[in-house]
């Protein structure tokens with residue numbers, strides 16, 4: 001019997017060595033951890049149960065019949081993060097460059113199927129040279145099997161992709177269809193075609209990092225959500241992030257008890273809005289001041305900065321925040337910010353996460369680029385997302401809510417449950433100056449008259465009371481009471497149930 005036990009031990013040790021010491025050293029020399037080291041950082045101590053450690057490829061071409069490495073370039077299994085289960089796959093670059101064979105794909109599909117059936121999220125750690133070249137079309141089929149499961153799992157379980165090495169060609173589409181993508185600076189990249197192909201086709205010279213590195217995708221393309229300095233930072237942030245999410249669309253988010261009282265009044269908020277309506281202020285201050293323990297996990301902080309999205313907790317429960325940021329482009333909605341916020345709102349709606357929206361928006365961004373770029377279609381994504389969302393929705397207008405942007409930003413008319421305004425709110429078709437220049441065009445030469453008319457318009461509309469008169473605003477609140485009002489409303493709205501009309505699925509303007 002001992003010999004049999006020793007044999008198991010020997011096989012496991014061999015599998016854990018992956019592509020061997022030399023390749024592990026090469027991985028470390030690039031500042032990267034190995035597939036198993038990454039899992040160890042990601043999960044609770046001793047919680048990982050590895051599956052399919054002895055799976056090998058079946059390829060007999062190009063000399064592959066003699067090259068078999070147990071596990072075939074991907075580690076899969078079930079672990080725990082803060083004592084909650086998670087399925088993980090972690091590609092092992094030391095084995096055939098982490099390339100995806102038929103066997104490798106079947107391993108990933110196995111945990112995706114389990115995750116979907118059991119309602120347990122998936123974290124995929126990507127570090128791969130792409131399709132296993134020796135296997136040809138079989139490997140392409142493997143990718144498509146993964147893609148199909150990404151789609152089936154979308155909206156059922158949260159899917160998170162960590163890009164910790166190469167991710168190129170069609171391989172990028174699996175992470176792209178997951179809910180969140182975190183990347184590591186300088187050691188990961190994502191692109192459909194690499195710098196060499198770009199050079200041949202378009203004669204542009206570009207480095208891997210500039211074309212598809214973490215900074216590019218978190219600042220320019222918006223493909224990725226967050227960029228981190230190294231593997232450890234990425235994995236630890238993922239642990240923190242995971243704690244905000246429910247296991248599936250059938251579960252509530254985990255409750256994190258807090259000592260932060262719900263009736264904590266913050267008088268500094270009474271002075272957040274500057275006297276001058278054209279002066280910016282930092283909307284992040286408001287979010288950080290109202291959430292439990294000032295703990296806010298911002299997503300895409302470096303992309304479309306005119307809107308803020310992210311998760312915080314109110315009285316222990318996860319809440320998704322969407323907020324215009326007056327510091328950037330005066331908080332205008334444009335193509336990028338609309339797309340960024342729309343996808344976030346839809347994520348929250350899939351997973352029963354209430355949405356709190358802070359509004360200070362002078363309108364949609366004017367411009368030829370915006371119109372040619374399809375602001376109509378992209379702006380309507382956000383409108384559609386807010387309108388379809390049936391989770392609890394609370395809106396607070398802090399200052400401007402002008403024009404179509406007022407409607408879009410989770411207004412009462414698109415089924416927000418509770419709408420608050422601060423006394424500084426200005427809710428109107430447009431700003432007083434623009435309005436007067438249109439309706440009193442004949443007086444434009446007369447500065448005094450225009451000033452008088454502008455003040456008259458401001459008095460009439462640049463306040464929350466007309467909207468409150470119509471019941472579009474449920475209450476005008478003191479800024480210092482904001483946390484209390486939000487916490488109480490969220491507690492009440494836990495009882496919310498919405499009947500939706502039957503449909504196969506909707507047709508959001510893509």
Ligand code: HXC
Nearest residue numbers: 096097099128129130131132133134143166168169170171
């Ligand atoms: C088989 C691969 C491989 C692949 C790398 N390797 N990619 N084996 N299939 N796709 C192997 C290498 O032969 C090498 O083996 C080991 O992995 C490490 O690779 P290196 O080249 O030494 O590493 P590095 O210098 O870091 O370069 C990494 C790399 C490069 C940039 C990823 O390996 C590369 O360009 N690979 C090919 C990428 C590619 O064209 N893939 C197909 C894309 S198309 P040894 O034994 O020497 O250690 C695709 C389509 C998906 O993926 C479509 C889905 C719909």
